[in-house]
Amino acid sequence: VVGGGVAEISDSGRYEETPAIAVDAAARLELRAANEHRPAILLSGNLDISGGAQAEVTLNGLLIAGGALRVANSAGNQLRRLRLRHCTLVPTNEPSLIVQTADVEIEIDHCIVGAVQIADGSRIKITSSIIDATSESAVAFSGIDAARETAGGALSIENSTVIGKLRTVEIVLASNTIFLAALAPADSWTAPVRSEKKQSGCVRFSYVPPGALTPRRFRCQPDLEISTRIDAAEKAANGPISAAEVNSIRADVVSRLVPSFSSLRYGAPDYAQLRETCPVQIRTGASDESEMGAFHDLYQPQRETNLRIRLEEYLRFGL
Numbered sequence: 001v002v003g004g005g006v007a008e009i010s011d012s013g014r015y016e017e018t019p020a021i022a023v024d025a026a027a028r029l030e031l032r033a034a035n036e037h038r039p040a041i042l043l044s045g046n047l048d049i050s051g052g053a054q055a056e057v058t059l060n061g062l063l064i065a066g067g068a069l070r071v072a073n074s075a076g077n078q079l080r081r082l083r084l085r086h087c088t089l090v091p092t093n094e095p096s097l098i099v100q101t102a103d104v105e106i107e108i109d110h111c112i113v114g115a116v117q118i119a120d121g122s123r124i125k126i127t128s129s130i131i132d133a134t135s136e137s138a139v140a141f142s143g144i145d146a147a148r149e150t151a152g153g154a155l156s157i158e159n160s161t162v163i164g165k166l167r168t169v170e171i172v173l174a175s176n177t178i179f180l181a182a183l184a185p186a187d188s189w190t191a192p193v194r195s196e197k198k199q200s201g202c203v204r205f206s207y208v209p210p211g212a213l214t215p216r217r218f219r220c221q222p223d224l225e226i227s228t229r230i231d232a233a234e235k236a237a238n239g240p241i242s243a244a245e246v247n248s249i250r251a252d253v254v255s256r257l258v259p260s261f262s263s264l265r266y267g268a269p270d271y272a273q274l275r276e277t278c279p280v281q282i283r284t285g286a287s288d289e290s291e292m293g294a295f296h297d298l299y300q301p302q303r304e305t306n307l308r309i310r311l312e313e314y315l316r317f318g319l
Contacts, residue, residue, distance in 0.1 A: 006030045009039040009062075016042045018067065023079070025052025033061030043067030046098070051079035058083040065090040073100035073119070083107045089114055091132035091266050099124075099153070100144055112266070116141050120169050122153035126160050130272050130294045132264075133164025136192075137184035140164025149189050151196050159286075159296040161272050163264060165189055170197040171215055176286040177206045178259050178293040205287045210254050221281050221292075222257040226250050257281055259293070 004027030009015075011034070019041075023029045033039050041047075043066040049057050050072065057079065059069075069089065071079055082104060088111065089096035096114030099106060102121025108129050115133040118124050120143055133140035140162050143150030154170040161178045167189070181192035193212035195201065201215035208220050217223055229249045233241050260278040262270035274283055274291055283291045284301045291300060 004028045006032065008032055008034050010034045010037065012037045012039055014040045014042065016044075018043045018045045018047060020048045021050070021057055023051035023055040023057055025078070026054045027051070028056040028058070030058040030060060031062070032059070037061070038063060040065065046070040048072055049079065049082060050074060050077040052076070053078040054080045056081040056083070058085065059087050060085045061087065063088045063090070064096075068094065068096050068098050068114075070098045071101055071104055077101055079104055081105045081107070083109070084111050084113070085109045086111065088112045091115075091134050093134060093138070098144070102153075115139055115164065116152070117144050118142075118152040119144055120151060120153055123172075124153055124155055126155070126157040128159045128294060128297060129161075131160065131162045131164070132266060132272070134266075135164060136180055136182040137187065138164045139166075140181070141166040141168060143167070151194075159294065161293040163272075165192050167191075167194045168196070171195040171201045171203060173201065174203040174206050174214075176204075176290075176292050176296050178282070179206065179208055179212070180259055181209050181212075183211070205285060205292065207259055207282055207285070207292055219285075221279075221285055222253045225257050225281055226253045229253060 003024045038061065040063040043064065046067045048070050051057060064087065071082060091114035095117045097116045099118045099122050102119055104122040106118065106122065106124040108126045111129045113129060113131050116131060131140050141152050143152045149167055151167045151169045154172055155168045156172045157177050158175045163180050165181045166179060179193050183189055183192055191211050191213045192209045193214060195214050198213065198215050202218065203214045203220055204218040206220050208214060208217065226249060230246060233245060233249065257279045259282055260275045262273045262275050265271065272294055274293065285292050286296055289301060290296050
């Protein structure tokens with residue numbers, strides 16, 4: 001139990017231990033890696049985090065494997081906020097982050113994290129991160145009992161990639177995000193992505209798989225491409241087209257307009273990066289015409305455009 005402060009790991013060593021973190025009421029603790037170091041903590045069980053009223057814990061720059069981070073629903077655990085920054089919770093078939101108590105605010109920023117289980121009543125904000133359940137049909141985000149399709153706490157997510165199914169009480173905001181999810185054969189889940197509240201919240205400039213149940217969407221794929229092609233077909237026909245033609249357009253778009261990644265294997269150099277052959281509607285489909293997903297902030301489409309402009313300006317005539 002500590003009263004707060006900063007604990008810094010000053011090397012890139014390998015630590016095979018399973019600590020527990022308990023913070024006094026109203027205290028703030030940050031466990032971080034020193035600049036230019038990347039320590040690895042190899043757990044033999046779950047790393048339990050607890051705190052008194054208004055306590056906050058931040059983990060920064062750590063690689064954690066072998067177990068999950070857990071905020072247990074234990075007596076006296078009133079942790080207020082848990083932050084993960086520039087951390088890797090190595091994705092496996094088991095959850096990487098488990099929050100069993102309500103009224104906890106979780107922030108995940110520039111991280112790679114395995115499946116997440118968040119109790120209803122807690123809130124989570126994810127930015128520029130990868131949530132990887134290791135399979136499109138595995139559960140990436142849910143409540144505490146994922147097998148029974150329980151809904152996780154309220155979710156806000158931007159500039160991120162989610163690999164696996166998702167169910168939440170509410171999608172407060174989803175922006176520039178790829179939801180790569182699908183139902184398995186004979187799946188007990190009713191939708192690959194599901195928000196219980198559909199009258200509030202917004203999903204914008206994101207890839208949302210067919211069959212998803214979400215709040216209102218704005219310029220999401222493949223919905224946007226389907227409506228664009230239907231409008232073009234109706235304009236060419238000078239009137240409405242048949243239901244069969246609409247279904248044909250929808251089926252064609254859904255089969256073709258899907259995210260394509262160089263690799264979805266954690267540890268690969270091109271992990272979770274979009275292929276060059278990925279549909280342009282996804283590679284330039286973010287709100288600022290950058291790519292959707294965790295690599296949004298590289299602004300790759302803009303950099304390619306700027307390079308082409310400069311080449312045309314400075315190369316000799318004819319080249």
